[in-house]
Amino acid sequence: MADTVAYRPKAGDIPTLPGVYRFSDASGRVLYVGKANSLRARLSNYFAPLRTLHERTRRMVLAADSVDWTVVGSEFEALQLEYTWIKEFDPPFNVKFRDDKTYPYLAITLGDPVPRVFITRNRKIPGARYFGPYTKVWAIRETVDQMLKAFPMRSCTDSTYKRAEQTGRPCLLGDIGKCVAPCVGRVKKEEHKSVALDFASFMGGNDSRYLADLTTRMKRAAAEQDYESAARIRDQLGALEAALAKSTIVLHDDIDVDIFGIAHDELAAAVQQFMVRGGRIRGVRGWVVDKELDLDLGALVDTVLQKAYEDAVPPREILIPELPDDSAALELLLTRLRGDRGETGRVALRSAQRGDKAALALTVATNAHNALVLYKSKRSGDFVARSQALADIQEALGMPEAPLRIECFDVSHLSGTNIVASMVVFEDGLPKKDQYRRFSIPESTDDTQSIYQTLSRRLANVDQETTRAGDDDQAVKKFAYRPNLLIVDGGQPQVAAAAKAMADAGVTGIQLCGIAKRLEEIWLPDSDYPVILPRNSDALFLFQRIRDEAHRFAISYQRQRRSKDISSVLDxxxxxxxxxxxxxxxxxxxxxxxxxxxxxxxxxxxxxxxxxxxxxxxxxxx
Incomplete structure (x- = not known):
């Protein structure tokens, strides 16, 4: 393998100024867009010796045919240009978003002479003010139904409104008091717009102020013996309190904040966004990110925030799990998106450490973790995806047939004590938990020797499908049947130890490989280079799930052994x-x-x- 690629520019030709760079292939397609405070320092990392590069970075560099850059005046301008180019070129090696939903919003067309409230997924209506997004359409419908009792504004379509104007007869909503019917002149258009503005103000988080005003007006009307008005205001209060009961108070009622939680591993990341307005959770949004290159949490936060606010207005405060390196420039970009000027409108990025906000941030992070687990389980549980994964593994490892039975081994210990190993079994891409096995290892010098001992014990029974139990000769399954594929958790040293165990046991006809966690590459016996599976492939997801299950099973047994060990000492x-x-x-x-x-x-x-x-x-x- 060459030390680097032929298109590497001379170091002296690369400026040390901030800028944005693009890697392109021979056809001119942009493969990756990135930004840097110093273009020379950043690009030199990509043109280091190929053997030292992260595997995914090496794939991108080798797939590219050229690199070019644009110098800008500041880190903020670099952030803006990077964002623009990513949207324009959709580079395959940048983060991919898997937001499989178009979220519904509550929209109020305040720019119209007669504003209308309705549910939409279109975020580009001129003059409209949006609330949400929401995860369920029915939840918005219930909210609107309650709110129209308190703010009886127009919610009908344009055709229904025009028909009512022509006939002089309002629709049903006007007759039952859920619209003040400006279409037939019951109120002036200016009065109707005032109702719409109150609706929008209430949804924007001014609920406590509005409730207090209504309560004062109701008491004043009652004191003046205007009982009809007092009863109408009372009904408004009841409708608003019913609507507010559907959203939980989580923070102080003057707090507007977006809270992000991110759970990620080597292949994917799940993002959860909670929108808190007036101390209440007004909307929840979630999506999944496919990671092509190796990104740390700070870089993920940077990309996620740009995605979240590409068509939405950010609040003044955003809570994130970790501040990115360019947080100051990112704050400036979000402030520009907000359209505010001056210190009072500046967007602040923070990482909550204590208090109610930190507790809510922990809840959001838990939701993100659960979403990641669900995403991976759904992907692994899909029959078509499992079939494709097994076929891809067969092709990648050069196997004569698909590995219908896979066994994976992992070793766990605590500073060399209580050494245990696990064997998990997957058949047709699904776990067979009744065939999992645990191994206790009395003594071992390192993980490779532990792998050798474990595989030796397993392979001694590889062709023994049953054992006898009792005098009635009842057959009891022990190791079921021969696996097609053996996986060990680790790289070349662990695979070499497993191969030695197979050779010493005289076992042939079983494919062996290892999966190294750091780069998620697949190692075969006697191979100097790993097998690299595409980052978004079902095959790699299946490998990762099997390895993680073996790790979980080993850890649980190791903890059990530790507990018994301390109990025996205390006994x-x-x-x-x-x-x-x-x-x-x-x-x-x-x-x-x-x-x-x-x-x-x-x-x-x-x-x-x-x-x-x-x-x-x-x-x-x-």
Whole structure:
């Protein structure tokens, strides 16, 4: 492999100024767009020796045929130009968004002479003010139905409105009090627009002020014995309180903030956005990002915010899980998108550390994590996707047939103690949990020797489908049947250890490979270069899911062993029975914290006196 690519520009030709660069292929298609404070420093990373590059970066550099750049005046201008080029060229190696929904919004056409409120997915209506997005259309319909009782404005179509004007007869909504019927002159258009402005102000977060005003007006009308007006205002209050009951108060009622949660792994990221207006969650949005290049959390935040506000107005405060390197320039860009000038309208990016906002940010992050798990489960559970994944694995590894039975092995230990290994089984791309196996390893020098011992024990029974149980000769499944593919968690050293175990056991006809977590590459025995699967392929998703399941199963067994290990140590202490041992572990939460505790801390546990605490402390330290 050559040290670098032929189109590498001379270092002296690349400016040290901020700018935006583009990698293009031979046909002129833009493959990747990026920005830099110093173009020379950033591009030099791409033209380092190819063997040192991240695998996905190497694929992009090798696929490209040229690189060009544009110098700009500041980091902010670079951010703007990068955003424009990504939208224009849709480069395949930039982040891909999988927002498979067009979210519904509540729109009020305040720019019209007779404003209308309605539900739409079109974000480009001139003069309209939008609220949302919402995840469910029915939820908006319920909200509008309640709100029209308090703000009886027009919600009919243009054709219905014109027909009512021509006939002089309002529609049903006008007859039942959910519209003030400007179409037939019951109110002037100016009065109707005032109702629409109140509707928009209330939805914009001024609910507490409006409720207080209505309450004052109702009491004044009652004091003046205008009971008809008081009753009408009372009904408005009831409708508004019913509408507000559908959205939970999460923060102080004067807080407007967007909160982002991001959960990501090597292949994908799930994003959740909670829109809080007036202290209430007014909208929730979620989407999935496919990661072509290796991006850290800060770079993901940068890209996600540009996506989120490409057709929406940002609030003055945005909470994110991590501040990106160019946060100052990003704040300036979002402020420009907001259209405000001056310090009072400036958008602030923050990462909440404590308090109610931090608690809500944790909830958003949990939603993002669940969304990522659901996305991967759905993708792995789809029959067509599983079939394609198995076919792609067969082709990538050069197997004679698709691997209908796959076994994956992982090793877990705690600083070389309580060494265990796991074997998980997938058949037709689905887990067979009744055939999972756990291995206890008494002694091992490192992970490769642990892999060798585990595979040796498995391969000793590779052709033994059943064992006998009892005198009735009832067959009991042990390892079922031969796998088509064995996977070990690790790179070349782990694969070499597994191959040695296969050779020593005299087992042939089974494909072996390893998956290295850092770059998600697939290693084959006696190969100097890994097999690289496309980042968005179903095959790589299946490999990752199998590896993660083996890791989870190994970790759970290792924790169980640790718990039993500490319990056996504590069992030998006089006066310490099972109930007190459980109370100790429950109080400290983990074996590590219990070992680190001093005698005084141990005495805080119910039923543990100073003398017994001292004995426990000495025993654990010994």
């Amino acid at each position: 030998g202490i006089p006066g310490l029975g099972p109930s007190r041992i459980r109370e100790l572990l429950r109080h400290f939460g983990s074996v590590k914290q219990l070992r680190a505790a001093d005698a005084a801390a141990i005495t805080e546990v119910n039923g543990i006196g100073p003398a017994l605490a001292e004995v426990i402390h000495r025993t654990l330290r010994a």
